[in-house]
Amino acid sequence: MLNNVYEKFKKYIKENYKSLIIYIIFCIIFLWPLDYYIIVGGGISEVGGRIEVENAYKSKGSLNLAYVSEIKGTVATYLLSYVIPDFKRVKVDEYTYDNDEDKKDVEFRGKIDLLNSNDYAIKNAYLAAGKSYTISDTDLYVYLVDKNSKNDFKVGDKILEVESIKINSVDDYKNVIESHDIGDTVDVLVERGKKEKIISTEIYSNESKKITGIYISSINSYKTNPKVKIKFKNSESGASGGLIETLDIYNKLTKNDITKGKKIAGTGEIDAEGNILSIGEVKYKLLGAVKKDADIFIVPNGDNYKTCMKVKKEKNLKIKIIGVSTFQEAVDELKRKN
Numbered sequence: 419m420l421n422n423v424y425e426k427f428k429k430y431i432k433e434n435y436k437s438l439i440i441y442i443i444f445c446i447i448f449l450w451p452l453d454y455y456i457i458v459g460g461g462i463s464e465v466g467g468r469i470e471v472e473n474a475y476k477s478k479g480s481l482n483l484a485y486v487s488e489i490k491g492t493v494a495t496y497l498l499s500y501v502i503p504d505f506k507r508v509k510v511d512e513y514t515y516d517n518d519e520d521k522k523d524v525e526f527r528g529k530i531d532l533l534n535s536n537d538y539a540i541k542n543a544y545l546a547a548g549k550s551y552t553i554s555d556t557d558l559y560v561y562l563v564d565k566n567s568k569n570d571f572k573v574g575d576k577i578l579e580v581e582s583i584k585i586n587s588v589d590d591y592k593n594v595i596e597s598h599d600i601g602d603t604v605d606v607l608v609e610r611g612k613k614e615k616i617i618s619t620e621i622y623s624n625e626s627k628k629i630t631g632i633y634i635s636s637i638n639s640y641k642t643n644p645k646v647k648i649k650f651k652n653s654e655s656g657a658s659g660g661l662i663e664t665l666d667i668y669n670k671l672t673k674n675d676i677t678k679g680k681k682i683a684g685t686g687e688i689d690a691e692g693n694i695l696s697i698g699e700v701k702y703k704l705l706g707a708v709k710k711d712a713d714i715f716i717v718p719n720g721d722n723y724k725t726c727m728k729v730k731k732e733k734n735l736k737i738k739i740i741g742v743s744t745f746q747e748a749v750d751e752l753k754r755k756n
Contacts, residue, residue: 454491456499457506457699460706461485462683465659465666472644474670479677481666482712483659484685484703504702523573528655530559533637535660535688536648540640542692542745543667550643556586557637560608567631569619572610577634579607588634595621595628604630644671658697660688661716664745665752676752683707684716684748692745694718700725708737714752719743 462482491507499505544551560575577585580594581604598604598621606617619630640646646667662684669676685703687695697703700722707715715737717726723741730739742748 450493452491452493452496453509454496455488455508456491456495457486457488457508457702459487459504460699460702460704460709461487462707462710462712465662468648468650469663469666469670470647470649471667471670472646474644475673475675477669477675477677478679479675480681481662481669481677482681482683482707482710483662484683484707484715485658486699486702486706506699506702525655526574527561530561530635530637531657531687532650532655532659534635535657535663536650537638537640538688538690538692539648539660539663539667540642540646541638541690542688543664543671544640544642544646546692546746546749547668547671549671551640552642553638554641555639557639558585558588558591559635559637560632561635562633564629564631567619567622569631570617571606571608571619571632575608575610575615575617577606577608578614580604582607588636591634595630598628600628606630657687658685658703661686661694661718661742661745661748664688664692665716665748668749674753676749680713681711682714682716682752683710683712684714686716686718686722686742688745694742694744694748696720696722701729704729704735704737704739705733708735712737714738714740716740716742716748716751 462484464480465483466477466480488508495505496507499507540551558577560571560573560577563569563571563573577591579585580591583590583594585591585594595604600621600623602621603618604621606619608615608617619632621628621630623629648663662682665676665682665684683703683706685697685700687697689695696718700717704715704717704726715726717723717739719741723739726739726741729735730737740748740751742751
């Protein structure tokens with residue numbers, strides 16, 4: 419019986435070996451993963467549909483997120499990046515903090531960055547518009563794990579308790595750690611994959627500070643008046659849309675339309691104090707905005723702005739570029755120049 423099957427298998431291989439070789443080569447070229455992302459271009463997407471504000475003021479123009487399109491590296495896309503001028507290779511380890519991290523850690527941080535962006539957008543927009551907001555809840559996540567730490571934390575762990583003490587803020591966590599001695603071991607209750615887990619971690623010293631080898635990111639939820647809801651796609655992540663998010667919320671909260679009928683695109687991370695921070699791949703985002711006929715491109719001051727102005731000059735672009743350092747400066751520039 420086995421000999422019969424074996425003979426049939428040999429016959430099949432002999433008759434089809436050329437097709438099988440082609441199939442294997444095809445799989446290697448188009449499916450075999452490499453530790454690269456390939457940036458293949460940029461574009462813009464209107465942010466208004468992702469943000470709902472109760473009794474929002476209408477806008478004649480639009481505010482658009484600038485983004486880059488990237489695909490996972492394969493042998494095929496890697497080779498194409500040497501042929502197609504606008505394809506750019508980025509090593510996966512440029513997104514990671516150490517060699518022990520994987521793509522899941524990178525992707526989770528991207529999700530946390532987006533949640534932080536939403537958090538800061540609401541706070542800054544409501545503050546600038548003079549509207550009411552209060553923190554209703556705070557979630558704490560492990561954003562980064564020091565490879566030298568002695569613990570079993572994973573990026574994405576949600577911190578619930580330390581030594582049976584409920585943790586509501588980063589300061590709560592630090593205070594519990596400070597109450598112990600260097601060398602002590604504390605038990606931290608986390609939520610991982612919808613299951614609770616206790617992690618024992620040793621306290622050690624770094625630059626005279628007591629630490630446990632993790633960086634924690636806090637995400638606030640707000641109770642606002644009027645109500646606001648932000649909803650992004652599961653495939654979307656990162657903090658570079660923070661400036662445009664904040665402008666869109668502000669524009670919905672205030673009577674004077676800052677778009678004035680223009681298609682405005684932009685990029686830039688926003689922090690809790692309203693500062694606008696630089697981002698990556700700004701060239702691709704600018705060209706994507708131009709391709710989609712944006713009238714204005716807002717970008718962080720500094721190297722990002724300089725890069726955009728250089729590209730504008732080299733390619734003789736007609737788009738208006740505005741460099742800003744703070745959210746309030748962006749509002750003032752749009753009111754004045756737009």
